Amino acid sequence: MPIIAPSLLASNFLRLEDECKMLNESDADWYHLDVMDGRFVPNISYGMPIIEQLRKMTKKTFDVHLMIEEPERYAEAFKKAGADRLTVHIEACRHLHRNLQQIHSLGMKAGVALNPHSPIELLTDVLQDIDTVLVMSVNPGFGGQEFIQHTCQKIRNLRRMVHDRGLPTLIEIDGGVTVENAAMIVRSGADVLVAGSTVFHSKDPKATIHTLKNIA
Ligand code: DX5
Numbered sequence: 001m002p003i004i005a006p007s008l009l010a011s012n013f014l015r016l017e018d019e020c021k022m023l024n025e026s027d028a029d030w031y032h033l034d035v036m037d038g039r040f041v042p043n044i045s046y047g048m049p050i051i052e053q054l055r056k057m058t059k060k061t062f063d064v065h066l067m068i069e070e071p072e073r074y075a076e077a078f079k080k081a082g083a084d085r086l087t088v089h090i091e092a093c094r095h096l097h098r099n100l101q102q103i104h105s106l107g108m109k110a111g112v113a114l115n116p117h118s119p120i121e122l123l124t125d126v127l128q129d130i131d132t133v134l135v136m137s138v139n140p141g142f143g144g145q146e147f148i149q150h151t152c153q154k155i156r157n158l159r160r161m162v163h164d165r166g167l168p169t170l171i172e173i174d175g176g177v178t179v180e181n182a183a184m185i186v187r188s189g190a191d192v193l194v195a196g197s198t199v200f201h202s203k204d205p206k207a208t209i210h211t212l213k214n215i216a
């Protein structure tokens with residue numbers, strides 16, 4: 001069964017407490033928290049203060065996706081705010097190996113996100129130090145975009161790379177995941193499904209999460 005990580009970006013910010021209660025009662029495994037700085041991506045979302053408040057609402061894993069420049073400047077602050085897993089973009093890291101060491105030394109699982117144009121081969125010499133590879137299936141910055149079809153081939157290639165090396169690395173897919181394409185994504189080799197609009201804009205978010213969890 002895939003790990004389900006609803007993205008709060010598509011939730012109702014006026015009713016975050018109710019959204020948390022819904023997630024807590026649901027089959028959701030992780031909270032996927034999208035942080036944008038208006039520089040790495042052309043949009044700004046939310047940061048530490050919101051995550052700190054959300055932390056009081058749940059014991060579920062916080063999967064924080066940093067779409068920001070110089071993530072090393074904020075890793076400790078996100079740990080303090082409640083992050084369990086911290087994902088940085090390879091395109092934003094000049095010294096990725098050092099960034100991963102920093103995240104681990106703070107006691108978090110380390111993730112690396114790849115934009116649609118970034119090849120998985122960039123990870124060849126660092127894969128053993130990564131807990132999660134987050135494959136972007138849309139260009140980061142906005143929810144509600146259409147899934148880029150080529151991503152499935154990318155997932156299959158990455159699955160083979162991880163398997164051949166005998167690593168426990170999780171493969172996470174983020175962007176445009178729907179009830180219709182989720183089975184295909186899982187069959188391609190994804191372990192974690194992020195879903196924003198599909199969950200929060202559906203009539204019955206809890207039922208949608210249940211469907212995604214039991215998709216395969
Ligand atoms: C996009 C974010 C995603 C986004 C996904 O930049 O990283 O996590 O919230 O939203 P949907 O599922 O609506 O594509």
Ligand code: ZN
Pocket residue numbers: 007032033034065174194
């Ligand atoms: Zn995300």
